[in-house]
Amino acid sequence: MITYADLAESVILGDEDLVIEQVNSLVAAGNNPLEIINDGLIGGMNVVGVRFKAGDMFVPEVLMSARSMAAGVEIVKPLISSSDMGASIKVLLGTVKGDLHDIGKNLVRIMMESSGLEVKDIGIDIAPEAFAAAIKEYNPDILAMSALLTTTMNQMKATIDKLAEEGLRDKVKIIVGGAPISQEFADSIGADGFAPDAASAADLCKELVKK
The missing domain is CATH 3.40.50.280 (Cobalamin-binding domain)
Structure with a gap:
């Protein structure tokens, strides 16, 4: 069973293939699209931001994480209405x-x-x-x-x-x-x-x- 924490960790690692696989699994399992984005994808990037600020991550790693997050968002975006996004x-x-x-x-x-x-x-x-x-x-x-x-x-x-x-x-x-x-x-x-x-x-x- 894939959790949002697993997805966040994959974003932190910058593993784009794994992020795509996990997002597809979460969507197939009927998880809320906004939660996938907020708790999984953005949750991971928030950790990246903190680590980058602290000097524990560097630009190439941040770019890999961002690319992974973006790939996940692209899968979920069509499932969310603009009114839900706020x-x-x-x-x-x-x-x-x-x-x-x-x-x-x-x-x-x-x-x-x-x-x-x-x-x-x-x-x-x-x-x-x-x-x-x-x-x-x-x-x-x-x-x-x-x-x-x-x-x-x-x-x-x-x-x-x-x-x-x-x-x-x-x-x-x-x-x-x-x-x-x-x-x-x-x-x-x-x-x-x-x-x-x-x-x-x-x-x-x-x-x-x-x-």
């Missing part, structure tokens, strides 16, 4: 203008999605005007900006200024992150929050939307 927090994610780094951003997206957030990733080298246009189009709850270079950090402030200019600043919470970013910097540019790592970013989004 209203999720919408996040617009991108790396700022002049910065072509995306590994950290991609990891943030994985952690956010595995925490049940709805993420629209608009990529790298995103100008302030493009962030503003995307906010108008997608109407997110949160804007998450990433920068890995000290030379591109100022684009975060330029983006916040652009949103203020267009009357969009109060419509969205803004979080920032990346290697050179600090809480002090986030405060200085008027961001709502700073996430030191990918695992913290999802928690921060949930905290900000609750407020």
Whole structure:
């Protein structure tokens, strides 16, 4: 008899084939699709997030776990109605203008999605005007900006200024992150929050939307 704990462990191990096999077995046995996702798949990724934060797991392992989780979710998703899923927090994610780094951003997206957030990733080298246009189009709850270079950090402030200019600043919470970013910097540019790592970013989004 496969349990949700078994499934969570397979996600932690990043064993995609085993995750697919276990999800199919749980579905065939008549288990609740939402429980399979929340208690099994997301349950496993939550452990991955904690271990990654503590330095006990590394990026390649996290990516394997995320891929395994996603494979399981794809099997279960068609069995769940959108009303059952509930209203999720919408996040617009991108790396700022002049910065072509995306590994950290991609990891943030994985952690956010595995925490049940709805993420629209608009990529790298995103100008302030493009962030503003995307906010108008997608109407997110949160804007998450990433920068890995000290030379591109100022684009975060330029983006916040652009949103203020267009009357969009109060419509969205803004979080920032990346290697050179600090809480002090986030405060200085008027961001709502700073996430030191990918695992913290999802928690921060949930905290900000609750407020």
